[in-house]
Amino acid sequence: MVKIQVKGVIPPMITPFKENGDVDYDAHRHNMELWNESELGGYLVLGSNSEAAYLTENEKIEMLKVTVKKARKGRIILAGTGMESTRETISLTRKAADAGADAALILTPFYYSDKMNDEALITFFSEVADNVTIPVLIYNVTKFTHINISARAVETLSRHPNIIGMKDSSGNIPQLVTFKAVAAEGFNLIVGTASAWYPALTLGVRAGIMALANITPTDCAQVQNAYERGDYEEACRIYERLFPVNTAITATYGVAGLKHAANLLGYKGGSVRSPLLSVNEKEKSEIRGILQRAELLA
Amino acid sequence: MVKIQVKGVIPPMITPFKENGDVDYDAHRHNMELWNESELGGYLVLGSNSEAAYLTENEKIEMLKVTVKKARKGRIILAGTGMESTRETISLTRKAADAGADAALILTPFYYSDKMNDEALITFFSEVADNVTIPVLIYNVTKFTHINISARAVETLSRHPNIIGMKDSSGNIPQLVTFKAVAAEGFNLIVGTASAWYPALTLGVRAGIMALANITPTDCAQVQNAYERGDYEEACRIYERLFPVNTAITATYGVAGLKHAANLLGYKGGSVRSPLLSVNEKEKSEIRGILQRAELLA
Amino acid sequence: MVKIQVKGVIPPMITPFKENGDVDYDAHRHNMELWNESELGGYLVLGSNSEAAYLTENEKIEMLKVTVKKARKGRIILAGTGMESTRETISLTRKAADAGADAALILTPFYYSDKMNDEALITFFSEVADNVTIPVLIYNVTKFTHINISARAVETLSRHPNIIGMKDSSGNIPQLVTFKAVAAEGFNLIVGTASAWYPALTLGVRAGIMALANITPTDCAQVQNAYERGDYEEACRIYERLFPVNTAITATYGVAGLKHAANLLGYKGGSVRSPLLSVNEKEKSEIRGILQRAELLA
């Protein structure tokens, strides 16, 4: 059984909110047009940077539908459909399939983190993959879930015919090598952060889902282009130039910082949803400086 | 402004599931009858031991309604209504108020844990408390959220007229003393685990919401009774006798273990919902032994 | 075989340094005179608050000798003699015995923390206890060692004829109950921080080795006195009054803060040894305020 190949840079798209907290679908359409013009491998709707934890099911499906309608043909559309319970995950994944998602990116359940051992995770992902019509990708994001899937679980799950890959957002390169060593052939190992993008390419990874691609998709793509044409120095140079921006919009300022950077770069970031707090004036000024030093802003 | 006083032992009630995974409301009614006959201070529906993370909104409200209908008069009914977003938390808390909850126990939001600083948590709880009609209790449960609310935040929030207390499930006694030192008078500090029940009583705490109260409510109440009548040795003796049972049903075997113990003791625990796994035969035998050594089972 | 009983409050004595970094033995003699006048159960030389990690073997033995010479008769003298290797621990413990220590407080080795499993720790403490002439106490201080000894290891080691107790500095009260449940009769469970002193007394603990006893030994002793004569409210009141001072001199400002507080209260704290940094002027002012609010300073 041949698994779909996921390749290229994919933005885990932000969800713009109006000042009153409602989803601003028009702003999302605006952003989609910009992303459509960029060199991207696809789109991820409802990832961690979308504030999916704050969206209702209706909002999730609507965001997906707008994305499907606006997406450039031929690009893969991934939807984050992980919920805490197996049954809700299956239910939401089916709805996402009906709404046009090509594949589902499914978070490790994490509330009862100390009980999410290998057996629980293998059972969970297998049950979900058995009961949905679109392919499944595992989403390992320890920073938010405080769970780190084991190599043993990846080894088993990578052999499931409907589990086609994993986004690993740890930035842990030795761990990526470990996963690569045990995963079945054709399993898509996707790096989940721009902080590990160039090193991941040197290890054979071919796709990256990275917050940074929301605001500078072309630069992210050029890292890969340069690498693949053999210009390693150029690839590494772009990667290192972008690196501090990535630190800013993920670790230092988080989604609020990402959205403010988006605003500065022509996207419509909009507000964050409460309880997230907006960046303050001092932080805004710091973000501007970081974008300037990375040559993304004059 | 005088705040309601929360006193006594309150079970964070389990949600029994049928083998097909549906909520077994009849089993809950059966359990309510047993709890009604026990000496309890009230009921908590939709706490961590209820697998609330796995329940739909409809199931949550229905569990609450059944509880309200069956509850012994005069006992407080708490409902866990915390969601990740402020707006969803307000919405669910209002629905819980309409369904008859006396107060809401609200989890610290935690998905973006590194952004949930004092300012974010103070803003979140204040906004929620300002926008609901029933009193609010903070729910601090680091084991599941990987967030630990600060004394500074508690100091501020304890002065909000509609925030009446906090369940601290850390079992961290020095932290409890710190919270006590900064909290406004009349703020209800509630210990959230039987592992700290007797020490908490010696420090002036008067209420405990503890998993153990699901299966041995009377013993839990007797720790407090003995303490309050000055029989400290007896209080400590019961506490120490129950201690290993509490370790078993929280740390070692978790909710699945709690439900199996419930089955052994005349309650209807039912199944856990996937991805939680049931206890296996070896674990069942261990649980039986632990209950026997604690003199809860012949 | 009957084990020595350790009882009362014991200060883990600070080591005063001159400005040039040398040990100031005269300052220690001065402090000893003050401690001799206070109600204490004994003395601990070379605990964590002594900066033992910064002392040479010669300095360690000299500090012990000065202590032995100045100590009030009938009070137990404990010496911290834990080293990373078994052979060095045995060697230093023997020298401490020769210099007059009554018992040795021995740290869990911790450099290769992930290899210090139950088997390694049980073997280590057994080998040491078998090869020294004075009794051994286990020293569990996770904050510094990042090791937390298991209940299973304590269960085994508490049955060794020459291991008479354990100082647990975690402040983790449920853990103390767990240790108490498994330890052999007569094993001395000693609480290692004033933050857990009163709760530990209510659980039957009878000794405390606490940084706070360096600077306010009598108050620490009065918590126990009040508790043992049945005046629990008074015991709890003193404990709660001292609590913020303990937080200051352990967590917030550490040994440098403890030494500055000592200076303010008539002891000779002296300098800390580099790389520890002295408290700055702002911190000095905060410490003064904390001592005043605790009624230790006018």
Place this chain on the structure above:
Amino acid sequence: MVKIQVKGVIPPMITPFKENGDVDYDAHRHNMELWNESELGGYLVLGSNSEAAYLTENEKIEMLKVTVKKARKGRIILAGTGMESTRETISLTRKAADAGADAALILTPFYYSDKMNDEALITFFSEVADNVTIPVLIYNVTKFTHINISARAVETLSRHPNIIGMKDSSGNIPQLVTFKAVAAEGFNLIVGTASAWYPALTLGVRAGIMALANITPTDCAQVQNAYERGDYEEACRIYERLFPVNTAITATYGVAGLKHAANLLGYKGGSVRSPLLSVNEKEKSEIRGILQRAELLA
């Protein structure tokens, strides 16, 4: 001021012990002969894999002297001379310089880990570097010290004329990029684990101090050789072949496993020193299998 350039693969040499626990200097001489025949950039005596935490000062200096005497000319000799106190670190570094060390690798002090902030670490390393005659390298090994030096501290320290580089053993590649971005030109960033060797090379790192180089120095060197002659695929292939061996001798079995693997491959590993435990028969068999699968053993 031009700093010495550190280049190539350097083994953090094991210290062989006799069965009675004494250092087996003859075994070390034997190993030195094998390392001399291999392509290596130098030698590190007294690193974490040497069990330096278990060596007396005399043993440390003797190990260094034997190394100096046996070392192949032209290869750099590094000595681990970090102690907890600044004065002891200076003292030992001076003795190491007298005994022939070319540079000192100095551990971040860590006992009072919560006080080892940027200011403390900057002061410590600056004071040491100011007071010794040989160049200093920072040793950042979070796994053992539970301290992780900050980019800000590295930025400052890399500008000290006598601090020439850092061994970072975290394996954290994004962190390495961060350090590279802030460090002064000419500062030697050295990767401290074979698990990150190839990715580090792709980022411009030119030296690696890695446990694995004790037992398969030539393969480690060939990763670098292949990379530097532009044969990236071959470099990555060797790296991936060795990867599971590295996991075994560091994470899974630790120094005891490394020593057993050394025995199997013609080196004299000798025993570990107590409290480290030797590998058992089952582990020995697993290690043999891992070496065979990596084509290091027939």
